[in-house]
Amino acid sequence: MLRRLALAAALLASLPAYAQLPDTLNQALAANGIPADAVGMLVLRGNEVVVAHNANQAMAPASTMKVVTTMVGLEQLGPVFRGRTELRSSGEVKNGVLKGDLIVRGGADMDLSGEALENLLRALRYQGIRKIAGDIVFDRELFNPARSDIGLAPFDESPEAYYNVIPDALLINKNMLQIDMRSSGKKLKLEMQPALDRVSITSDMRLIDGDCAKWEDGWKLPEALTDKAGRIKVVLHGTFPRNCIASNSINVVDRNDYLDRLLRLKWKQLGGTISGQTVEGHTPADAALLASHVSRSLPELVRDINKPSDNTLARTVFLSLGSLESDPVLGSHPLPAVQQTTFVRSDQAVRGWMRAHQIDDTGLVLENGSGLSRIERITPRQMGGILEAGLSSNWAPEFQSSLPIVAVDGTMRKRLKDSPAASRARLKTGSLHDVAALAGYVPDANGKLCVVVGMVNTDLVAHGKGRAVLDALVDWVARSGGPVQQPVAGSQPAQTGNQQVAK
Incomplete structure (x- = not known):
């Protein structure tokens, strides 16, 4: 693996500044009116650089940034990682009464649902508890800050939509x-x-x-x-x-109100009563565990992130990188407390992983790890390095199986149905009003797996123009790898910025 990483790093480091795109891709750019300097592309076939166009230019990746979060998440957190929700208390139980506060401790449980909450509360009833004599305490302090959604300006005109939900450590039903x-x-x-x-x-x-x-x-x-x-x-x-x-x-009800009112209704339906109020707080060191719920394992969640491009789950994994570590028994446990924000620790985790894999992080800008951002940036070269490292990862099968299959499922299910890439290529998509992107793996005509990255950053991506260019890239790679075709006599492909000779 180390030898492969070294070769990949040397390959990426050797990318020249300028060369030419294949005629097919130049034609796709011209047909859609997209300038070459608005596009970044990289295609790697083993130790060969097939295409590199603006590969060192930091660009907005949209949801292809989830490739970074999920790959680093699998590597750093591991395949047995699971988020946790716990019910704890420092009070004693006597004659069916919990004489103390009931603490609901959040642990980035991405599967916390109303049904899971009901099962947690039912576990209390099985222990003979029918009355909670103290307060209900919501502990969201795993993430710092605990509520990053408060005071944050809406991303767009649909703040109530699921794709805009900002996670916390104790999010239930995604607050929907x-x-x-x-x-x-x-x-x-x-x-x-x-x-x-x-x-x-x-x-x-x-x-x-x-x-x-x-x-x-x-x-x-x-x-x-x-x-x-x-x-x-x-x-x-x-x-x-x-x-x-x-x-x-x-998503319109405040998350404290949502969880509080759901918990109280379900506890009442189970025959229980609560005498106290609901407050936010922390878990005392002596609080005993009464019941717990764990999420599905990380590979299952990574699939749910990449196939439909789930922003909230991706952001939760990103924050988990700075707050949790894998536990073979519990699924996960918190990292030692520090003064740094969770974002800073998550950012450091991603950059540390990249540097360990000899991927230069210069120009990388992270905000939330989902790509739903106006400021996140990554170069095609960096994205290609992450995908190259993914091929050598112990968790390569889990990662690759999470990516949408072209013309089959996820966000690629309706694209390239008539291409040889259909049912063969696996690609993460990205889309904002001025961004179209793809990143993943495309087998060429000989079945050789190629790393493919394409990003288009321009207002002209509207009406599918950016997508058409990227689809042309994928189709070209899927048809490539056969006998070398001689150029037409007298043809002079246009010289455009920061490119590598296509082969």
């Missing part, structure tokens, strides 16, 4: 409410899951004549209103087509 909307000609009926204590849903949405398939066109930002008695009303706004059925998941 599932809303079922059913309209007749005159009435809109709403249902909400999960049910929360003293939380209701209503709407001032106006029914219109319209296409049910386009119901989202009339959607406006919902809100959660709290009255003086502490009741919360979720209010939907906008328009909705008549005689239409649709559903949506929204």
